[in-house]
Amino acid sequence: MNLEFSAESLEIRDQGRRFLAGQTCLPKVRAALDGGGIDNAALWQGIVAQGWTGAAIPEEYGGHGIGYEALCVIAEELGRSLAPVPFASTAFLAAEALMLAGSEEQKEAWLPKLASGEATGTFALSEGPGAIAPGAVKARFADGRLSGTKWPVPDGDTADIAIVAARDADGRIVQVLVDLGAEGVTRGTLDTLDPSRPQARLDFDGAPAQVLQSNEDPWETVLSLLDRAAILTAFEEVGGAQACLDMATAYAKERMAFGRPIGSNQAIKHKLADVFVALELARSNAYMGALGLTSGERDLTLAAATARVSSIQAFTLAASENIQTHGGIGFTWEADPQLYYRRAGALALTNGTLGFWKDRLVTALERRDAA
Amino acid sequence: MNLEFSAESLEIRDQGRRFLAGQTCLPKVRAALDGGGIDNAALWQGIVAQGWTGAAIPEEYGGHGIGYEALCVIAEELGRSLAPVPFASTAFLAAEALMLAGSEEQKEAWLPKLASGEATGTFALSEGPGAIAPGAVKARFADGRLSGTKWPVPDGDTADIAIVAARDADGRIVQVLVDLGAEGVTRGTLDTLDPSRPQARLDFDGAPAQVLQSNEDPWETVLSLLDRAAILTAFEEVGGAQACLDMATAYAKERMAFGRPIGSNQAIKHKLADVFVALELARSNAYMGALGLTSGERDLTLAAATARVSSIQAFTLAASENIQTHGGIGFTWEADPQLYYRRAGALALTNGTLGFWKDRLVTALERRDAA
Amino acid sequence: MDLEDTKAEAEYRAKVRAFLDAHAEKRVRGAAPAPSRGIDAEALTRAKAWQAKKAEAGFAGIRWPEEWGGQGGGPIEEVIYTQEEAKYTVPRGVFEIGLGMCLPTMIAYATKEQLERYTGPALRGEEVWCQLFSEPASGSDLAGLRTRAVRDGDEWVINGQKIWTSGAHLSDYGILLTRTDPTVPKHKGLTMFFIDMHAPGVEVRPIHQMSGASHFNEVFFTDLRVPDAHRLGAVGDGWRVALTTLMNERLAVGDEPRPDVEDLIAFLEEFEIDGVPAIRTPVVRDRLADIYARSAGVKSARFRAITALSRGETPGPEASIGRLVNAMKQQEIARLALELMGAGGMVSDPETALRAGSFQQSLLAAPGQRIAGGTSEILRNIIAERVLGLPGDPRVDKDVPFQDIGRGRS
């Protein structure tokens, strides 16, 4: 039995934590919130220098091939620090999509750039409000050209490439690769709950695009991509929830009311114990997800969905109760709890909602029992 | 604005509470649980003498015609005391069904007997486990004869008559009146969560039966009956929940741990505050239900469903947290909390479950907004 | 049982409606709520004008004694007015605390001359009042406040800081709770004053909330000098005076945060999932029923409280559940709507987001609802102690001189 990260991964995690702690991430997040844009060039260079962008990309494509354990611990630290970088869109989505379904040529063209941090990427699925479903994909791909509108697209304002879900001339779902610098692409930034993780509106008007090869049903590939991203997003949420619990616990120990620390009140103690329980459930389920990713199991839907259901619940609860523990100061603009609350709110709608993952979890159970 | 019972109704309530307090209801409930049957003859006579059985039955049919406010406060007191009597099955179901859809002759034949307590009645809908739905009604009625099996039937072991939902020769839903003393009826008692409210299995093998007249779709009549019963059951549950809260609060004040009353712990205080809130929501919604019943509004589905959703939630919570507040002693056979926990568990499955009423609530909202 | 007015109530309601119809716009049902980010100068001018109109028509100070320009009415009249006003789009949020809490405290403790000076302008909306109680180190623990008032001849010199003061930035006057004696137990060393918010030594800084709104302020006092004549109640009796103020908190009759359950229903009826209105899908129905039942319960509990008022009785404990239930509900309503919107739910721009971004806005405002004006934990304690009669929390600061009570960071 070994449900723990390797010593190497733990070292990457600790190093990452130290690195991010020195990067003043929260002030950068706050600046984004204040409308000052995101000043993350140095941070991104540091992340690249840590080797994170290439962690899970094989060496043959310019990556470090360290593997998914490393990506999981990195995700946790990014979640903990709220680092405002286009890492998730690039590493969890664009690189994964290429590795899952890209042609040799496509991989060679883009993976080395994503690995080296020279380029960033994203995955464009949503077309406005609504659930993730094949029926919601309306963008059209024909004769090597893509038309339609995708929003919100994570980090779509700065990404160099996007993998886009669309329909071909026969109405079948396809995934296509688009160079966002090409003609026929218009980008707009959207106001969102969490401006430190920008979301864009991408209008495609006959933009040049290439189909991704896929051995299976492209919609199944989309779902596989979401499964893999779910595990990494779960680690982000676990990291964020842990930060909230740490922050709330520290505050509860030092803030005095009625002559004693507020943390001596059962109302606070039990609230934070409940957050701890939710967090440990989420962390434990995320570990099983990591095991699924690293063991290269073919069907990791159940582990992914389970991890994500728990992590959305944990981060949502932790972020909300962190504010509550802080009392009045907790809901001010200047205090940090709101930064986590916004991130929790946005992540809960990223790469599938709680409802999406609950349904997918049960689908996986049915598949398991039918097997 | 007058969302309060009339002085007369409050007097009936207070008198009823005093009467039931003198009736050693809990020991009778416990005796039933211990397999000793229900010794409720004197209690029933007392209830009849209080005029409760005829409260809502018009004087022309031998009742007192006091009306539904009285029936609501009686229901609350029966719920508070756990009185083990076939009152709900007779007054909320059989009498109501006859008043809703019985022919003049049927009313004249049975309402006076139900009003005088000389006979009891019930309503037989379920045919084993499953949701309330027309498709679940399989008992067959043809040529004045009923065949099929109904279970569980509340107080079906002792009832004199039953209104039974069945299908006629054309497969349409009908409600029929059966004299349970007649040939072709076999009764069996079932072990249930709450033996103080017996449930029976009724096997009909060509038992003589009469169709109830109804001006509307008989299934709609069944639903109307359930709506009306829901409000009365909600009051029963409110009474039960209030008893649980009172019991838990009293215990929390006197039970000492760590040198002070356990009720000085926020863990207990906030738990009981939450029970109070649930109870006040349920009580307030039940009052709106009472208003609906007494004002004779045609469509009281929304009020009924709202009352029932809250009352199931409140009694379930109150009964469970009453045990929890009592700690170890709370889950022993000899202590009273289990009696309320069993009643709460059984009522939550009586006359429609939480899921049934939630769905019906939203149906009523849709109907409201379509109007 | 009925939900009808008594004859007198109906007549009063008719008068209120006639006034409102003549002077205000009716709210459009089902319309998305307008975001409330705070009150600017222009909004203040409108609010003052509206207050003047109310005063002129006899709808200001409904419960005040006639001697001071009030209507000498009962709480039921106030409820009726508030219910009706809620159906119109009129400026709110400026005068409630002053007229509802500060001036009633003045009426109880100030001199006749002072009342002649201050009640009229307040009633006509010419002067705005605020209540300066909470401090950074004493939120839930109000009596733990530290703002010091030191006597200097006929004056008091005041230094310290208040926080969460609604409307301080709009206010001309305020009632201020201070500590005048730190050597006695904390409830015993407090004294109340009223102050000129424009006096030197008073500095107001708005607090920016996470929702973007600015309803509250910090207020700093630096050697503020207040004449002893502006003291309310005896020296050391401030806690009792403050309780008078707090007991005037009016029955909440229509202040459910929006988007409320009806906004949610409207959204669920119009938003489609796979071509089917969301309200037709089972999980949504399950959640909606739950939320609706609680909303309805709060509303009916309010009807019960109003029934008591209508009979001249004091409402029972059922009146206390609304704040607690609504605070949780607001977050659930927002989350349910956003969850259905999926990734698109992140977008908060009112131009792009469904229902003008009101659910996104509400998600950000909801945490404040569980805190402002008494945290949910404090409300549960109040219910447990005042309604259920359970014992108070163990106290370590009760009989200790204030200056010896343990302190952490402020």
Add this chain to the structure above:
Amino acid sequence: MDLEDTKAEAEYRAKVRAFLDAHAEKRVRGAAPAPSRGIDAEALTRAKAWQAKKAEAGFAGIRWPEEWGGQGGGPIEEVIYTQEEAKYTVPRGVFEIGLGMCLPTMIAYATKEQLERYTGPALRGEEVWCQLFSEPASGSDLAGLRTRAVRDGDEWVINGQKIWTSGAHLSDYGILLTRTDPTVPKHKGLTMFFIDMHAPGVEVRPIHQMSGASHFNEVFFTDLRVPDAHRLGAVGDGWRVALTTLMNERLAVGDEPRPDVEDLIAFLEEFEIDGVPAIRTPVVRDRLADIYARSAGVKSARFRAITALSRGETPGPEASIGRLVNAMKQQEIARLALELMGAGGMVSDPETALRAGSFQQSLLAAPGQRIAGGTSEILRNIIAERVLGLPGDPRVDKDVPFQDIGRGRS
């Protein structure tokens, strides 16, 4: 990461499996759980025989020192044995407390001669032990116990009452925590003994639970005489001895109450609503996913704890969440199943009810799970204080002589 055994673990597991295959029946997957109402004489005989077989094969006292007949193994061996045993239908519930908690306390505090006398028969299932700690007036507040032991020459005379003693009615011996000095603060006046449960002055009365089961007892002591030689640890040092006992509570590795989530899934796949398996209906899916995610989390947290054990480390705080989560889950599982059954869900007769009435039985057993062995409130306090490092509750009884602490009804 992997879920595999190390080589040594795999070898040990193979040995365990070989033993179990040879001597026990494998459990049938998906079968409804058998109701557990308590252990009668016949079940006790079977349990003793099974324990003897385990001892003979070297699977008893896995963690005990070899000197006293144990295997000198580590917690990971014990975990492996328990995991494997859980897959078979063997008698449980008789020896866990004695071998896991009482005898380890004996090994720490009793004399060599005593250990020579008692360890062997306990290990071989010939003698059953119980732990006599809780009292009617001291459940959560264990150190508030009142059972008095008064010295009388070489003996102690004991009077008082214990409650919630698992298996007392089956036991031959017990370890007993008493108060020997009520004039000192409550943790300081306690002393531990071991006693003969068949001695005059010991009376055992089974407690009937609401579920119908009788796992617990009340035990009354009337002038029970215990030799001073049967004292464990110093006079007044009983609290420290008791902590040794409690620290031996083993890691729960497979004791989820049934019906568990897999039983629920089996039910939802077989029970149909309108001809469709319940698991296909949206609201059921929503609830099931919630329950499953928590079940899986508890299981994975256990895997993390076992990983630590496997490495010779102490499991982290994640090991503490299982009891808390499972206690709530059990009630939810039962309610979800019963709700789907509608009125038919009331019927509890195993002959008539679906899944042999196991969900009905579980609904009645569930409240006990939130209480027995530490209430959910106490568990939350433990997490808050020991894991998060939050301060203890305010204490009014800490430095007060036991006899002066406030008491209510017992």
